[in-house]
Amino acid sequence: MTRIRIRIVRRERTTRGFHLLLTVLSLIGAFLIAGVLMIFLGVNPLAFYSIFLQSSILTTWGLQITLSYLVPILLCCLSAIVSYRAALWNIGQEGQYIIGAMTALAAGAFLFPNVPPPLSYIILVLAGAAGGGVWALICGLLRIVSEINEAVTTLLMYYVALQLLNYVCRVAWRNPAFVGHPETYSLAPQYMLSFGGSLAIAIAVLVITWFLIDRTKLGLELDLLSEGFRVAQYSGVKPSRVILWSMFFSGALAGISGALYLASTSGFLQPEFSVGYGFAGIIAAWLCDLKVLYAPLASFLLAMMYSSGHALQACLHVSIDIIDAIEGLILMAVLTVHFFTRYKIVLVRQ
Amino acid sequence: MKLLELRGITKRFAHTVALDNVDFDLLKGEVHALLGENGAGKTTLVSIISGVYQPDSGQILLEGKPVTLKSPRDAYRRGIVLVPQHPALPESLTVYEALALFLDKSPSRKLKTFIEERLRKFGIEVDLDKRISLLTPYEKVKVEIAKALVADAKIYIFDEATSLLGHGDRELLYKIIRTLCAEGRGVIYITHRIDEVFNIADRVTVLRKGRKVLTRRINEVTREELLEAMFGKKLEEYAGPRSASTHGEGLAVENLTVQDDYGRLAVRNVTLSVKYGEIVTILAAPGAGHREFLEAIVGLRKPVSGRVKVNGIDVTGRDPSFIRRMGVAYIPDDRLGLGVAPGLAVKWNLVMRDLDKFTTKVGTFHKFLNDALVKVLEKVGLAPDVLPVPCAELSGGQIQRIITARELFLREVKVIVALNPFYGLDYETTSLLRKTLIDLRNSGCAILVATEDIEEAVKLGDRILVMREGKILKEFSGSTVSARELAKVLTL
Ligand SMILES: Nc1ncnc2c1ncn2[C@@H]1O[C@H](COP(=O)(O)OP(=O)(O)OP(=O)(O)O)[C@@H](O)[C@H]1O
Numbered sequence: 001m002t003r004i005r006i007r008i009v010r011r012e013r014t015t016r017g018f019h020l021l022l023t024v025l026s027l028i029g030a031f032l033i034a035g036v037l038m039i040f041l042g043v044n045p046l047a048f049y050s051i052f053l054q055s056s057i058l059t060t061w062g063l064q065i066t067l068s069y070l071v072p073i074l075l076c077c078l079s080a081i082v083s084y085r086a087a088l089w090n091i092g093q094e095g096q097y098i099i100g101a102m103t104a105l106a107a108g109a110f111l112f113p114n115v116p117p118p119l120s121y122i123i124l125v126l127a128g129a130a131g132g133g134v135w136a137l138i139c140g141l142l143r144i145v146s147e148i149n150e151a152v153t154t155l156l157m158y159y160v161a162l163q164l165l166n167y168v169c170r171v172a173w174r175n176p177a178f179v180g181h182p183e184t185y186s187l188a189p190q191y192m193l194s195f196g197g198s199l200a201i202a203i204a205v206l207v208i209t210w211f212l213i214d215r216t217k218l219g220l221e222l223d224l225l226s227e228g229f230r231v232a233q234y235s236g237v238k239p240s241r242v243i244l245w246s247m248f249f250s251g252a253l254a255g256i257s258g259a260l261y262l263a264s265t266s267g268f269l270q271p272e273f274s275v276g277y278g279f280a281g282i283i284a285a286w287l288c289d290l291k292v293l294y295a296p297l298a299s300f301l302l303a304m305m306y307s308s309g310h311a312l313q314a315c316l317h318v319s320i321d322i323i324d325a326i327e328g329l330i331l332m333a334v335l336t337v338h339f340f341t342r343y344k345i346v347l348v349r350q
Numbered sequence: 351m352k353l354l355e356l357r358g359i360t361k362r363f364a365h366t367v368a369l370d371n372v373d374f375d376l377l378k379g380e381v382h383a384l385l386g387e388n389g390a391g392k393t394t395l396v397s398i399i400s401g402v403y404q405p406d407s408g409q410i411l412l413e414g415k416p417v418t419l420k421s422p423r424d425a426y427r428r429g430i431v432l433v434p435q436h437p438a439l440p441e442s443l444t445v446y447e448a449l450a451l452f453l454d455k456s457p458s459r460k461l462k463t464f465i466e467e468r469l470r471k472f473g474i475e476v477d478l479d480k481r482i483s484l485l486t487p488y489e490k491v492k493v494e495i496a497k498a499l500v501a502d503a504k505i506y507i508f509d510e511a512t513s514l515l516g517h518g519d520r521e522l523l524y525k526i527i528r529t530l531c532a533e534g535r536g537v538i539y540i541t542h543r544i545d546e547v548f549n550i551a552d553r554v555t556v557l558r559k560g561r562k563v564l565t566r567r568i569n570e571v572t573r574e575e576l577l578e579a580m581f582g583k584k585l586e587e588y589a590g591p592r593s594a595s596t597h598g599e600g601l602a603v604e605n606l607t608v609q610d611d612y613g614r615l616a617v618r619n620v621t622l623s624v625k626y627g628e629i630v631t632i633l634a635a636p637g638a639g640h641r642e643f644l645e646a647i648v649g650l651r652k653p654v655s656g657r658v659k660v661n662g663i664d665v666t667g668r669d670p671s672f673i674r675r676m677g678v679a680y681i682p683d684d685r686l687g688l689g690v691a692p693g694l695a696v697k698w699n700l701v702m703r704d705l706d707k708f709t710t711k712v713g714t715f716h717k718f719l720n721d722a723l724v725k726v727l728e729k730v731g732l733a734p735d736v737l738p739v740p741c742a743e744l745s746g747g748q749i750q751r752i753i754t755a756r757e758l759f760l761r762e763v764k765v766i767v768a769l770n771p772f773y774g775l776d777y778e779t780t781s782l783l784r785k786t787l788i789d790l791r792n793s794g795c796a797i798l799v800a801t802e803d804i805e806e807a808v809k810l811g812d813r814i815l816v817m818r819e820g821k822i823l824k825e826f827s828g829s830t831v832s833a834r835e836l837a838k839v840l841t842l
């Protein structure tokens with residue numbers, strides 16, 4: 001008698017096209033599951049899909065909102081790519097995003113309030129980069145000096161950043177003009193950016209990052225570090241130097257993300273400033289398989305989720321938390337892709 | 351009775367057909383040797399037997415019954431163990447923990463006694479309490495052998511296990527294999543040393559480009575027939591002219607003292623010089639300190655005291671890339687741990703040591719890069735289409751060729767330092783590399799080769815130094831000394 005059994009076996013190698021196809025299929029799967037979720041919530045899945053698309057890309061207004069979310073998510077995605085390529089696990093983009101916004105505010109509201117544009121924009125970006133960069137650099141130093149895993153420190157530093165944000169909103173930089181809700185002073189007006197302006201800066205940063213990571217030896221240095229200290233040293237890469245600059249670079253990108261978001265929205269900080277773009281960026285980074293050129297696409301998808309959240313809540317009366325659920329489903333899709341590029345399921349006749 | 355039988359095994363990878371309709375079998379109490387040039391498919395075949403890969407088609411019969419081997423664990427449960435070509439051990443565990451994990455038992459005093467007894471029976475000496483991350487490649491091979499032997503298996507597979515072993519260890523392994531066979535087990539034995547086959551095997555199978563070329567009883571085949579089957583042509587051994595004229599000091603080492611990874615003195619106050627136009631070989635048993643000595647010369651290890659000079663310039667304690675830029679090549683034997691970055695494409699593995707030469711001021715890569723790489727690949731007999739392939743997907747010998755190509759041909763080198771450079775290379779590539787080194791010597795390079803292989807030391811060296819316990823014991827002239835004489839000094 002022959003029995004047919006299902007087995008999971010290792011796949012030796014896959015092509016680019018296969019990877020892409022798998023990604024698309026997994027995402028479709030994620031949204032189908034989201035649709036089923038809607039049925040359980042008593043919502044017509046077709047209504048869900050239509051509102052999701054309308055509120056994120058099919059209307060000008062929606063598209064504009066999506067693009068405004070794209071900027072911080074894309075930059076955090078680049079931040080994740082830069083560190084993960086070196087096998088450094090910076091998961092504290094959210095914290096570096098907060099600190100970047102705070103240093104940008106410090107520069108644009110207190111230190112240099114009278115600088116005219118475009119110099120003001122340069123200061124904005126540099127201040128954000130410096131803040132986020134130093135915040136991540138601390139974790140890089142800890143890694144080198146006492147071998148503390150950066151995944152732990154970057155996450156913990158996020159909570160420190162969150163408390164600092166609370167402190168500046170409620171105490172240090174609190175604007176007494178707002179009674180009730182704690183808010184800080186605002187950026188000087190010449191620091192404020194339009195959505196288009198912040199998008200343009202983000203694209204410039206994307207191009208620079210792409211050039212550095214994919215076209216120069218810096219990318220190779222990251223890859224060599226990820227292959228281990230000994231081979232890195234042999235090939236002339238100083239491991240500690242690469243850890244430091246890549247952590248700084250990674251943190252700087254997340255910091256710029258915070259600075260741009262601050263300058264293109266309210267211009268002041270409030271305790272709710274941290275809404276999870278950093279974490280969305282990490283998901284986007286894995287979704288695009290750590291390829292800088294695909295980062296905009298992956299980030300755009302996550303931005304769509306954010307922009308449709310309120311519309312879904314308003315029109316379908318579902319909780320805004322549904323967005324977290326769908327984000328989780330996308331993460332599952334990423335994991336599915338990773339699984340199926342390494343393993344395949346076969347039927348074995350016994 | 352047939353312990354194992356493979357029928358019509360085919361295995362394709364993305365770019366290659368690694369095995370094409372291969373038949374193979376193994377009898378009880380027999381040693382079946384597997385020969386073939388680099389990339390012939392030997393490792394792939396034993397990977398299939400030990401459950402690492404699944405064949406695309408074909409059948410595996412174990413004691414007459416068809417089986418599918420899902421994983422190495424599955425193969426182990428059915429009595430098949432493999433000593434892999436490249437040790438793959440859990441770095442963060444101790445040797446004992448790794449063995450326990452492999453046996454699928456939790457550590458206990460009883461288990462430890464069992465393991466110790468088993469290893470004593472075979473005469474294998476390994477320190478069970480050492481952490482694996484601290485072991486040298488040679489020690490890792492020994493642990494892999496120990497790991498296989500603590501298992502009570504029916505089929506033992508050795509994939510180039512002797513490549514890094516010294517003379518004494520090799521003899522020990524032969525003895526062990528004979529014991530295993532006397533107990534009715536079967537052994538599959540992969541090697542590039544043909545003499546070994548005649549010493550130990552009962553039957554031999556030759557693979558070429560994924561196809562089986564022949565299977566014979568060992569007393570029905572000659573060395574020449576085997577070589578011709580492996581390479582598809584007659585080969586002549588290259589014995590280049592000895593000792594060309596020397597001039598100037600290429601490499602000078604003065605009173606060098608170096609520690610190993612445990613902080614013990616591995617090299618004690620060694621002084622040595624290599625002139626331009628001369629090959630000096632250091633002959634040493636594994637663990638004699640030659641590894642640490644070479645690593646200190648090329649900047650991978652900081653010496654405790656002493657000086658290293660390249661072309662008269664003091665480079666003591668400088669980092670590897672600085673010393674590389676001085677025109678020093680270093681061929682290591684720790685292929686996957688040091689020689690290449692396994693996850694990166696061949697292209698990046700080729701340029702990684704000479705980034706200064708192949709990048710512009712802003713760090714972008716030169717346009718002529720690819721042409722240069724294709725040219726050096728040609729010199730080691732590899733096709734340009736391997737450039738985008740990650741090194742992990744190449745055969746052991748192919749990786750060794752990549753390392754050689756990078757170190758010798760991508761930059762003008764004046765001093766060549768090599769540790770077991772012939773490790774894992776097939777017969778033809780070995781003589782090709784020997785010829786290359788001799789040619790480079792004749793064109794004026796200073797060459798220092800440390801090896802554990804007496805024959806290579808004699809064939810190559812203008813001067814031969816024997817090293818033991820971190821000291822140079824004796825010096826011989828390459829033209830007058832015999833292999834037998836050296837063997838005596840080495841095992842003294
Ligand atoms: N995981 C893999 N993915 C893709 N190709 C592979 C993989 N493993 C092996 N190959 C290819 O299959 C062929 C056979 O390789 P294999 O390792 O079996 O050779 P080998 O006979 O053991 O050679 P060597 O003597 O150099 O160890 C080679 O061309 C190699 O590049």
Ligand SMILES: [Mg+2]
Binds near residue numbers: 392393394435745746
């Ligand atoms: Mg092999």
